[in-house]
Amino acid sequence: MPALWLLVLVLVIGIAGFIIGRQRAMRTAQGDIRLLHSLPSYYGSNVFLSTVIPGLLLLAVWLIAQPLVIQGRVAAMIPEQGLSDYGSLSLVMSDVRRVADGLDLAVERGALTPEAAGSIRTELTDVRARLGAVGVALGSNVQPYVLSAAQSYRAMSATGSLLMSVVVIAATIAGFAVSVLRTNKDFRARNAVEKVVLALLLAAASIAILTTVGIVLSLIFNTIEFFKLYPASDFFFGTTWSPSFGGGSELGIVPLFWGTFYISLIALAVAVPIGLFAAIYLSEYAGPKVRSVAKPLLEVLAGIPTIVYGLFALLTVGPLLVSVFGQGGMLGVGWMRGGTAVATAGLVMGVMLIPFVSSLSDDIINAVPQAMRDGSLGLGATRSETVKQVVMPAALPGIVGAILLAASRAIGETMIVVLGAGAAARLSLNPFEAMTTVTAKIVSQLTGDADFASPEALVAFALGMTLFVITLGLNIVALVIVRKYREQYD
Amino acid sequence: MNDIKISARGVQVYYGDTHAIKDVDVDIRDKTVTAFIGPSGCGKSTFLRCLNRMNDTIDVARVEGNILLDGEDIYDKRVDPVQLRAKVGMVFQKPNPFPKSIYDNIAYGPRIHGLAKNKAELDEIVEKSLRRGAIWDEVKDRLHAPGTGLSGGQQQRLCIARAVATEPEVLLMDEPCSALDPIATLQVEELIDELRENFSVVIVTHSMQQAARVSQKTAFFHLGNLVEYGDTEQIFTNPKDERTESYITGRIG
């Protein structure tokens, strides 16, 4: 039975379990819910969960384990020759799997009878062509040992999935039976259900860890590859970034980090005050009408695609800044040589980040109890004093979260930097100079034309990894500081 | 000497459609303690909050009528509610310490009103206020612990001390002793007595004894109406309205 149908079956049994569990609980209490330990729906949910979870878990484990087990057994059947033909066992095995899948598909499409699929021989049939006809990609002609391995692979898989169906359904029914039997008016159904819910909550929280692991794994191999080709010390401490195709590139990360830091700083310098003041105004001063219009409008700023901001920086803000700070500009200072600059990108990025600060902070400020404000106003404080000295400190943890989120977005932003700040990596203090960021370079090296096995392309992964590690470090520091601060206060 | 400090005329308060205060006229004298009594939900807090315009902060609340402080209409457009509230301080019914240290809770008012020239003066104000709030001994060793970690009664006294620290001309106290033991109550009553020498105090209380002990004037509210207002002695010994009498003798609630 295909896994999908099995899944549906398990769920159907589970839903039946819910109804039966609920009814049974009511029956044991003679229809008086006051005699039940928990509400009836908890009994139902308990049966549902106890029915579905063992089945689904088994199904998942089986789906992962079966191929591994079968692969191990099939691998033992591959002769020496296979290794020398293919160079490695894994390549043979991928071909075996592909042939096996192909046979399945051929049977499904009616190109082969099930018996024929089990008995065809390479000597008699052009298997590659037969499979190609049903749309299975094979790298080369099928070797006899590959075909026979594939045939045993199929046989074992068939037995395996039959066994799987039996075991999963058995587990489901067992879970169903046990939980229904356990259902009586004194059973602590709520506690049982809540334990499961808690486990689910924990599982949801753990997805963050899985994501991190996934990111590290998808970056690490290429990063190692990069460091084999390019000395780590030059990468971490080099102050020049100048990749070139012909080799001899200098790939120092320092100017990129400086650019990232500088641009984010300017973006935050724009977004934090504007966002905070907007949030304060919306939650403390504005009437409900203004608030219900202005807040969603500001949120539109977060939804405008970044490429629009990039073009805005390139076409509007850059020239505007040049006309003020450039040569012959309004200030006559001549600090700015071109429209693309740290200040341009920072300013525009700041605008994009306004709603990150304003909307979140507004919600948090709004959640501060009115009694706090009353207390302060009752002492003759003005509203601004109340905000600054009572409301804000109470809302601070949430606001810090919002600002950190904005900072994170600033670090991760690409298009605005590419169009607004330029592509040249530079170490300079002048905010009107063009610079670039780590993220922008990750994108450009990854989508560039260099040999993909060269350090110039692989550096994208090393940049990503380094940025990841550094922000991780910064986050740990932030956590420690926040903790310290909180401990002192309590 | 005992001039009229606050004079309210035809005050009406609505919460949305609910008519919470119905046409109340009352004069609050200077250097006098006025007690507001009446059954729960009759509008005492609501009326009290009118006197320093704290009702402004409730969206659904609407106040009508005239309230004069020293002859000036406090609902006049020219009046800055901030300045008004600095003159007319308030202790709320539910203690609401700021989520700050005990010290900062008290120092907050003096700081914003610039009552202290320097740190030493501020320290002095804080200590004095906490003493007047009868809570100094309990908190003197933990001035920098958060005010929210105090017991119910301690929070109430903290809020009294906080209100006193800004030295208002009129102090509105909404059941300031509800969570206090008899001794602490006594100390707060002494504070009220002391304040009366220079200022005017309005106190909401459910304790007839307390009203009789501390106040010179008493106002009895019932279902949003001011039923009777007069000298405390007269109200308690010889009430004119029979509702007043019933309440005092414990027959209506």
Add this chain to the structure above:
Amino acid sequence: MNDIKISARGVQVYYGDTHAIKDVDVDIRDKTVTAFIGPSGCGKSTFLRCLNRMNDTIDVARVEGNILLDGEDIYDKRVDPVQLRAKVGMVFQKPNPFPKSIYDNIAYGPRIHGLAKNKAELDEIVEKSLRRGAIWDEVKDRLHAPGTGLSGGQQQRLCIARAVATEPEVLLMDEPCSALDPIATLQVEELIDELRENFSVVIVTHSMQQAARVSQKTAFFHLGNLVEYGDTEQIFTNPKDERTESYITGRIG
């Protein structure tokens, strides 16, 4: 008939470094009203919160010692605090209605405990509870108005009604009448009296009169110690400890 409902032995509570309850032993009898008295900040609320493990929610609070409910250790790992709290209900010192309608405030407990078979039964429970909380008349026309829009005393009675609605075996009441007028107080006291017929009630109060009126047993706390525990009559007429005497006669606070 008057068995021991709750028995506490060697209870210690720490808030961080502060030692708030010091080695308290006490037995709370079934079908009895026990009053906790003592000066503000002495640990009454803290101890009360130990009895239904509400201190679990305060991060810094640490409880030691044994508390048995019907002979079972409530701090045992196997005990589900939820079930415990359903049996041991609580009215908090500061009224804390849910930001929901008055009806939902009351109906919440019965709903999660499955006390009503249907809507009609639930309506009945809500009405009955509000009547017992002596607030029915005031809110019967606005059952679907928010509970947070009530006056201080009304909120307090709402919280009493809410606690009563779940029909706990033990009801812990932290100053339940602090914001109530004498009539409402009387009604709540009558409720307590009525509850005593089947259940056990613990009440924290600052009013000696109230303690004397409603309780059969009284415990006097001072600076975290249980100084004296005994029959109410005896405590009030013939206290053994001189601190108790001083407190009752109004000499220490």
Add this chain to the structure above:
Amino acid sequence: MTDFTADTAGPGTPAARKSSLYTETTRTKRRNASETRFRLYGVAAISVGLLFLVALLYSIVTNGIPAFKQTFVTIPVTLDAARLDETGNRDPSDLARVTTFGYKPLVTEALVTALRDNGIAIPFEDEGDVEKLLSSSVAAQVRNTVLADPELVGQTVEFRMLAASRVDGYFKGRVSRESLARDRNLDAEHLDLADRMVEAGLLQTAFNADFIFGADASESRPEQAGIGVSMVGSLFMMLVVLVLALPIGVASSIYLEEFAPQNRFTDFIEVNISNLAAVPSIVFGILGLAVFIQFAHLPMSAPLVGGLVLTLMTLPTIIISTRASLKAVPPSIRDAALGVGASRMQSVFHHVLPLAMPGILTGTIIGLAQALGETAPLLLIGMVGFIASNMPDSIGAGFLSPNSAMPAQIYEWAKRADPAYYERAWGGIIILLVFLMTMNIIAVVLRRRFERRW
């Protein structure tokens, strides 16, 4: 008693205190000035934000509006049976053998005929040059019509065809006779011709629904490109994001804020989440390619994969905002629930969560907005480029068959050489924003219902 000092002197000098309420004291004046300033900062902040918004919207709308109109040529085309169906039996498979290259002369001739019939002189040596007035899509249009209804062969049928993008540009003011002087594609004479055609009623400008509902087109025919299919791609991606990111995000926030014990493990999760917010979006693309396509063998260019990647990218935003608003719910609410015997789970789901809802919705709005506008991660999972699929014909196909997304489409258009794509890119942004606002409105309305102070 000890708490009293005999200090009854009374604070402040009575004279100073008897100040009138109507006149502000200097200190009040100063404080009120600072109050006014503070308030002004707020107004200024919002105005600055809205000003930028207006500036952005203005340039988006002015640049993008022309994309919604298109120039069409309406002429009759004679479907010559001799050339389209040599066998003469109208067999569809035989008809299909004639390619668009075979249809092209047919259309060109039809145009020449139409011009002649209307008395418009053709100024070119090679009359075939008039074909440059038409979009290169017309041959396919005619061919598809014929394949759909073989009986049309031999008849003369009127077609409404797209005009070439430069002709269209001429009527939108983008192309002028001068600018064509150096253009290889079109001559000034073509424009004269176009003007005559307008007079003759052969050429008209009309609302272009295909821009909103159509699929992408290649670089050589911007007039045909539409954003509809990629809008469907975005829609399916957003469905995935909403269905996964919101529950997972809220669930992990609840765990971390309400249940997690203080230990290394939860610290680790916490740090991880805030760190994920700082991971560049393209890295999520790398992750998606490795995990979903290469490891899990999900199809390339599929909105399902795009949705999964964007889910991972959006989670930190939702988690951080949800946690912040859970934290802001006062503990007395939790106490109240626990006090009547609710479990912690119940107190959270019945009381705390509804109160935290505004913040959760804000996080969702911002997270979805970000996901809706994101291009970089899609680059690596094959959703950026030329993906001119048809509208998906089933829900499953909507998730699994190759598609692009609105921002990717806009990004591609913005890069294309023909200036006609420039207005389409902006027009696409208009549609993206309309899509975003429709999506937001539900959340905004919900959020308003949950907002309250206590």
Add this chain to the structure above:
Amino acid sequence: ARDQVQVAGSSTVLPYASIVAEAFGENFDFPTPVVESGGSSAGLKRFCEGVGENTIDIANASRAIKSSEVEACAANGVTDIMEVRIGYDGIVFASQLNGPEFTAFEPADIYNALAEQVVVDGELVANPHNQWADFNPELPAEGIVAFIPGTKHGTREVFEEKVLLAGCEASGALEAMVASGMSEEDAEGECMSVRTDGKSVDIDGDYTETLARIDSNANGVGVFGLAFYENNTDKLKVATMSGIEPTTETIASGDYPVSRPLYFYVKKAHIGVIPGLKEYAEFFVSDDMAGANGPLSEYGLVADPELAATQEAVASEQTMN
């Protein structure tokens, strides 16, 4: 099973590939192929990830595949690769239509304007030039601002080798460098380094970005693809290089020096497996599409003079060596 051809790679080839894909979808019963962009490198990388349905069938590239990449491919089992050259991409210098008269350049002009080190009065010095007229009086006396492809672009390589290096030789700088004791190789490397004082601006984006920069900078000179220029003649004017105007003809004949070949690579293992793959490859190089008058050349592709041989190779599925 996947039933459409999946293509990824160069953004330079993308327009051509999409024109072909669109026509292919119109004229064949196969679904329209999916052509992703993302760069030659990323495309080849995915191409070399292995054989099978979850890998792409064709990689577009604006350069030939490197031997290290072929090895990486082989390591993942991608062995039989067909290389198809589709034509040439011309690289032109253009400036604002109404800007200064930048109409004729020599490689040496570009070198003198943009190189790190130039020869002035027989001396090798750090580039001192501020205006074009500083080193060539025939050029406008306007400030030097050039927008050249960033180092991620393949075009940059062509620019360096066919313009800068040529200019370096022509201006005598190479000679001077060698004379100063540099090895031939180092000198060539030095020739290709660009000044970093902001007069030469790297563009990591695409030609639309370069166009936008030139739009807002009257003195700017930018590097474009021929096709891009031809679509924007209303804003840009092109400059001759060594006296030759860039057109598809001059590039095809090899007279105009700056161009590069464009390719796509087909995974032979997928032919006969992914429906329409071979047909697409053949259609791409057919005369109808890639011929001198086909839609590709109409759009700006410089048709390959050896197209017939290419068609032959595709038809016979000829793989690399």
